[in-house]
Amino acid sequence: MKEKLAVAVLGASGRMGSEAVAAVEAAEDMELVAALGRTDPLETLVSAGARCMVDLTVPDSTEANVRFAVEHGIHAVVGTTGWDAGRLARLQELLQASPGTGVLIAPNFALGSVLATAFAAKAARYFESVELIELHHPDKVDAPSGTAVRTASLIAQAREEAGVAPSPDATTKELPGARGAEVNGVHVHSVRLRGLVAHQEVLLGGPGEQLTIRHDSFDRASFMPGVLLGLRQVAEHPGLTVGLDGYLNLND
Amino acid sequence: MKEKLAVAVLGASGRMGSEAVAAVEAAEDMELVAALGRTDPLETLVSAGARCMVDLTVPDSTEANVRFAVEHGIHAVVGTTGWDAGRLARLQELLQASPGTGVLIAPNFALGSVLATAFAAKAARYFESVELIELHHPDKVDAPSGTAVRTASLIAQAREEAGVAPSPDATTKELPGARGAEVNGVHVHSVRLRGLVAHQEVLLGGPGEQLTIRHDSFDRASFMPGVLLGLRQVAEHPGLTVGLDGYLNLND
Amino acid sequence: MKEKLAVAVLGASGRMGSEAVAAVEAAEDMELVAALGRTDPLETLVSAGARCMVDLTVPDSTEANVRFAVEHGIHAVVGTTGWDAGRLARLQELLQASPGTGVLIAPNFALGSVLATAFAAKAARYFESVELIELHHPDKVDAPSGTAVRTASLIAQAREEAGVAPSPDATTKELPGARGAEVNGVHVHSVRLRGLVAHQEVLLGGPGEQLTIRHDSFDRASFMPGVLLGLRQVAEHPGLTVGLDGYLNLND
Amino acid sequence: MKEKLAVAVLGASGRMGSEAVAAVEAAEDMELVAALGRTDPLETLVSAGARCMVDLTVPDSTEANVRFAVEHGIHAVVGTTGWDAGRLARLQELLQASPGTGVLIAPNFALGSVLATAFAAKAARYFESVELIELHHPDKVDAPSGTAVRTASLIAQAREEAGVAPSPDATTKELPGARGAEVNGVHVHSVRLRGLVAHQEVLLGGPGEQLTIRHDSFDRASFMPGVLLGLRQVAEHPGLTVGLDGYLNLND
Structure with missing residues (x-):
């Protein structure tokens, strides 16, 4: 034994x-x-x-x-x-x-969070577009979350190293804030909603397809x-x- | 016959x-x-x-x-x-x-879009928090979409008529744009991603629960x-x- | 006062x-x-x-x-x-x-659950297809959940009253159980996953569009x-x- | 040049x-x-x-x-x-x-599909529970899809090699099919809905958290x-x- x-x-x-x-x-x-x-x-x-x-x-x-x-x-x-x-x-x-x-x-x-970030950085080299949505309870004081900023930075770095162009965006008429915050060129959106704990979604898009990597943290x-x-x-x-x-x- | x-x-x-x-x-x-x-x-x-x-x-x-x-x-x-x-x-x-x-x-x-907007306005009276995410292809020039602005306005109106307080939000430290645009007090986030067509998600949150109403428009x-x-x-x-x-x- | x-x-x-x-x-x-x-x-x-x-x-x-x-x-x-x-x-x-x-x-x-069921029944008259996915913690003994059975029954009743045909399904080669359980003709899928509490998603589909109504119950x-x-x-x-x-x- | x-x-x-x-x-x-x-x-x-x-x-x-x-x-x-x-x-x-x-x-x-399968197999070693939902248009004749069967097999193999126990499941009272099909012990659910093309979601769950890897294929x-x-x-x-x-x- x-x-x-x-x-x-x-x-x-x-x-x-x-x-x-x-x-x-x-x-x-x-x-x-x-x-x-x-x-x-x-x-x-x-x-x-x-x-x-x-x-x-x-x-x-x-x-x-x-x-x-x-x-x-x-x-x-x-x-x-x-x-x-x-x-x-x-x-x-x-x-x-x-x-x-x-x-x-x-x-x-959180294993799921660590894996989600690692997968997102790996995948980001292969898609034309990438954006990030993080969702938390409304008592959180910072936006975006630290994890979201870190994920976006790793994604930006992976894309730069692979020579991927910035995500396309034809927006010319924007209500301030609609397109989110930019972290090293990656758009990040922060949702605050009663009932939620800590959630993050990386959206990757190419012609005719989307890859979504989402992590939900429900409790400690x-x-x-x-x-x-x-x-x-x-x-x-x-x-x-x-x-x-x-x-x-x-x-x- | x-x-x-x-x-x-x-x-x-x-x-x-x-x-x-x-x-x-x-x-x-x-x-x-x-x-x-x-x-x-x-x-x-x-x-x-x-x-x-x-x-x-x-x-x-x-x-x-x-x-x-x-x-x-x-x-x-x-x-x-x-x-x-x-x-x-x-x-x-x-x-x-x-x-x-x-x-x-x-x-x-689009029946689904019309229903989604109607349901969102009805439900918004019963939840502490509500936010809206719309997602479109990256060739779109306006953000948020017209449908999102209209949905957010109807939600805001329904909440005002029912005497519901604004969605809580403790954010004090924000990277500009992270919390999205505000349409009559409703936060709206616009994602632009290659591969997408036209999609909208209304997120409603209360203690311990979330209601999500999503519409995907894949083609004409x-x-x-x-x-x-x-x-x-x-x-x-x-x-x-x-x-x-x-x-x-x-x-x- | x-x-x-x-x-x-x-x-x-x-x-x-x-x-x-x-x-x-x-x-x-x-x-x-x-x-x-x-x-x-x-x-x-x-x-x-x-x-x-x-x-x-x-x-x-x-x-x-x-x-x-x-x-x-x-x-x-x-x-x-x-x-x-x-x-x-x-x-x-x-x-x-x-x-x-x-x-x-x-x-x-749960307001969100009650609203989700009511909306699903209303919407089900207008879509060619409807299916239901419920997701719970793995200690649950019954599948589908009682709420899912009730929702599916109300959907089936609404479609029957409106004269809507059954959801189309060309499946001829099925691994047993793949297409879920049938509740009055509505397909219901039960997921059991550690970490989850109680969640339900009604998927409604028509040509080129999808309407999704999801409820998440995170705690009592x-x-x-x-x-x-x-x-x-x-x-x-x-x-x-x-x-x-x-x-x-x-x-x- | x-x-x-x-x-x-x-x-x-x-x-x-x-x-x-x-x-x-x-x-x-x-x-x-x-x-x-x-x-x-x-x-x-x-x-x-x-x-x-x-x-x-x-x-x-x-x-x-x-x-x-x-x-x-x-x-x-x-x-x-x-x-x-x-x-x-x-x-x-x-x-x-x-x-x-x-x-x-x-x-x-489809890069997203290939990546989703690879990530799912890697992650499956670290979670107590894993299930798979694939969603397609209703003209498809086989259920589950070939991609879903292949993904489930790779997940099952990765878990076996890592010595991970089967996903827990306390179901004792089941409407036939509710828990889906089993592919090498992995539960797979097949949704058929008008409007959809080809979509797949791998759900991984551990105490207090969920990791979701989803691929949407919208067109050729x-x-x-x-x-x-x-x-x-x-x-x-x-x-x-x-x-x-x-x-x-x-x-x-």
Whole structure:
């Protein structure tokens, strides 16, 4: 019988953290050996025998948490934001001294969202037109969403590298805003509707055909399969990986 | 056996007109008694024994065509644009002298489009949020489409009459255009994509639910069922009717 | 200032009931005067001064609850199932002795779902083809859903009354089940997918066009606007009304 | 200035062939040097100086056409059906004697369709549930479509290789056909609706999220970008390639 993976959850009392605690406990191939809140000492990771940890804390503490893990050979999966270029560079340096340890920093754990973005960027080279619609609940303050801006940027980059012309558009008479926002030349439309959570649709069009790639996020549970996948694979990916797509076999 | 309906087509050599000729010829309950081009005399309508006619000509000639029909007791179904308030008023007056004659002036013969707009206006009173997305081929010069502007206006009117508050929107940080154009307070987004024809989606949202009403127009053939329905019913609707929805039993 | 509506909730400790308690408390034009659990005496309705009540209990007790309300001139909105023909007939009889009292029995309080079904039935008379897709979570035991069967039946009835031919279908070579189940001649397809809640799509097609009416139910909160609408209007609809659509002004 | 690609079209008077003739003539980087009908001699390919050809003929003649091309060092893009295992084996053998010549045999030239299938197979390893809906015009005789059966088979294979359990399904009470057809354990639903052309939707679901990959084929024009892409790249892919996805850089 295969040994269970010894997992620690940091930020265990937060919203995401408590979901992660439940998900790890429910996973047959994992054992939850530690669930740390804000005031618990990091040494518990070692004493509890954690082989890997998932950090779902806050930007202020995530760097210290991950450095402690790497220094003790504990693989780390990180969902906390705040990892700017300086932090990433310092982490890279630290990892050189611990070449067998893996760290995954993932801005997005929803598998469907990660796949949708990757597919959209791949497909965008082959279509004359591409636009993006993102739909969220009406309490969201920014438009477009961060994910939409990132997807549009990747699409724009893929098209530029492939030498694809801008999407055609004969509009000469426009009510302001009708054609959406432009992110690197890609039109992005933001819908805000009560009842919705987080949804995104990439529309690709060529003569006589359309390809639509849509992701619907209905609730926070959607992040857990990605967290578990990260924990299962982080030991096999020593060094730093940014983005869950680095663990998905999209090129098979 | 029921007598066939004697139908004349005006503008028979145009794109819409030639489709109408084919549709009337294919209809088992109709007989095409005249197909008039630009230079054919209107008197043919009488000599051919037309009971009703469909006008698919141009704004310059449609008023004279319809007046001729009404003066001769021939019912008229009109798809030509250009019927402003003055023309409609003169037609109303003329119809008072011919109380048994019916005229239908329809800016849109696509049954699905007419129904979608009617349903959207009815439903908009019951939802906290409503937005509109219209999608067309990239050779279209105006954004939003005329149909979208009209639908949004009807939705806004229905909500105002019912005392519904504006759709909630917490956006404070917006890339210009992301939230679309506003038509009487209703957000409208215009997508332009190669491969598409003419499509419209009304999104209505309330706590925990969404209602979506979508119409896809794939080609000009979509107007013909509406034209035939108009021809079949125009005799039963004496006087002037504006909009095909006047012939649809939406209130049963 | 307008007096608040005095509302009682029966079944207040159940899942639906506790949502209703919260919704009534949050409504500015209502006052929650009683929240009754299984063992609380119905007399509380009277002593608390309830003007109307909503019954969200169980099939075994709903009839006695509603009869008590009617006998005391309290209007009733009923979401509990189990109202067969016999119960409805007895209730009709009772209401004749209390002509000013209103009762609404609604199998479905989701406004979007009720509207979607009503619109689909209206539209189905005007399209050559109609099919239905319902999508639910994979723990559902029946396929198709009850709502889908009801919608398909209403569509079939509307088409029959309008003399519309069956949807065309040239299929001669079918893998068993590919074309779905048939409900009175209407094809119904049931999708079961992890992540979904309850969704239904009616597809209507004619030459060159498609009309799609889709309802998404994301969570139980979707029932509350319908419950509140029922409570606000029940006093104005004396007698028995079955179905929330009886309160929606779909024929304006 | 770059030399134009000298292209021949075989089957030029057929429906697909005449579209290809127009597409090649419209392509700025190509020159149409021959357009052969049923009775034109294959020798024209040589005398016209064709560098590559596209075969859009009939199963009876395609093998001879392609063999002639390979024997004369002309690259071939083939859309004709009828290439069974025996034909493919004989072609492989012939190509060994002409190692610089490329042949692409593509059952489907719609880029969006090819990409949709490839993405669906990749994604299917990461989701608990997957189902497939295909929608076509009602004159289609087979259900499900060939493309749907092929997509479902590839999905089933990808899931089996990744050790993914079958999609969960608690259905115990089913109206026959409601849950669709099963292709290697994947549920497939076939909708037939007037107005539609050819459409396919792969639905993938996990806890709290859904990924949808949809392809719409509106008309035959959708095949031409794939034909042109094949002609542009066939010289760089010596030997036999089956399936247009072999030319798409899906693994970048």
